[in-house]
Amino acid sequence: MLNPQVKLSPDIFKEEIKKEPTRFGFGEGLVIAGDANPNVVVLCADITASTRCDAFRDKFPDRFFQMGIAEQNMAVVAVGLALSGKIPFISSYATFSPGRNWEQIRTFVAYSNANVNIAGAHAGISTGPDGATHQATEDLAIMRVLPNMRIFVPCDSLETKKATVAAAKIWGPDYIRFAREKTPIFTTEDTPFVPGKAEIFWESAKPKCAIIACGPLVYNALLAAKELEEEGIGTIVVNNHTLKPIDEKTIIDVAKRCRTVVTVEEHQVTGGLGGAVAEVLAKNLPTPMGFVGMQDTFGESGPFDQLIEKYGMGVGAIKEAVTKIVKKR
């Protein structure tokens, strides 16, 4: 059953649940952060409306910088601003930032430990019809490997807003990843969001598998958990919104209780959440694992929901992964 303590939306399993792209929460979060602190500035690379920076731009025109289609310059100008006491957010599509400008982020943001917040929009395969060139499915891996970097993968628009506000307050480099397509808003204002603290969203009696998920796919994980429970397989679903530093304690705890783990992410299964959880468990509590995500392949054009099914990240695929792994208990 749903964990009552995290106060998820009462509409969570209803057909009419409200949907909104996670990037909307980023736009709202920027304005809240900008109101709270005059040092917050925003840089965007020619996709201001798409990354939802337009509300900040309109409210704080003197604190918004149009960088043109120049992600490398954007990242390093942000470093200069940060070293001078500003709190910059840079935003573009994740394939370009932190994709194209990765070395600039590595050397000038991470190595300098500069207080730069990197927002990667259109991450995962949610970019749908645009095709694989615009679908970032490697961004978590390339950011997770960077020392000093903190990574948030919020699960819905509301949590993206909370993560954005939190990133502005936390000193040091942050990466926030969000998506293009509408996905359910299943958390509420009262759902806890503590950076670095994973939350248990679902817990069956006698759970046999811990489903550790991040991003909008947490919703699919919950749907899978509900159906699995009805079919007699109990699970725990963890919303692992902070990929780095990862909440080792919660991961070890749920792995100990369930004795099997399935990770769910809209990303390559190597290097992202699956890799991170596997590292934690290999060090502390070797546990049989299943990996739901992109299986070392690029995406393609198509409607978002059909891509999720084709690339094995739908509710059915999660259930299958759980059913398979619990046999190894």
Added chain:
Amino acid sequence: MAESYDKKVKFLEEMANKIRQKIIETLLEAGSGHSASTLGSADIFTALYFYILNHDPKRPDMPERDRVVLSCGHYCPVQYVAMAFAGYFPIEELKTLRKLNSRLQGHPHYGVLPGIEATSGPLGSGLSQSIGMALAARMNREKHRIYCITSDGEQDEGNVWEAVMFAGKNRINNLTAILDRNNIQIDGYTENVMPLEPLRDKYEAFNWHVLEVDGHNIEAIIDAVNEAKAIYEKPTLIIAHTIPGKDVGFMECEFKYHGVPPTPEEAVLALKELRTLCGKIQED
């Protein structure tokens, strides 16, 4: 006034010579590093640290200080030596360059050595960092200036031109870039590896004010920097024409000395040349 200024220039020229000698000693001790460009730009760094900058080596975090952003991080030995002579840290510490547990990293690391304003090494990004600092100063209505030291070879990097375009568009007038035009890079002469000329026209086309000076004439460098301060509508680029390896005859204009330190034998010869001003005066 004129007399004291002349005295100051003489002091600066002597300081540049001292800095060149120390570069040779420091690179010899380090066992690796870049000889030609550090010797070639010694006059620029002397002018900056001993005349141009509003700074206080004893208060490296003074808010109103001018910022020096070294874009071509491999030039750092000349910056470290100038900083040590200016009093940022003990001259003895230069012996730790490129060694374990040193604050003097092979390429500068922001945050470990007070007075180093930015990380650099991977080329082509210093101008971007300088722009960020200049924008912050403008937003805060602060009067300090940002000096970006850049090299000609790194103009090959695409990131440079993104930054050049942005600075021109936004009229970043509190930024002065000084480009060490020494015509060499690792694989050869810049005009063979990847031609840059007409470099002046390129910057002017992006709405920059461009000055060209003899990069070994300290008075000319100072005059150009002062002129840049008076340009309100544009960022300024000072193209400083220099001789790589300057004042060490066998290194001058030889691209093979770009990325290597002197051998012990070469160091002896180089120091003798520098101490006698290429044989013009007796060695002490």
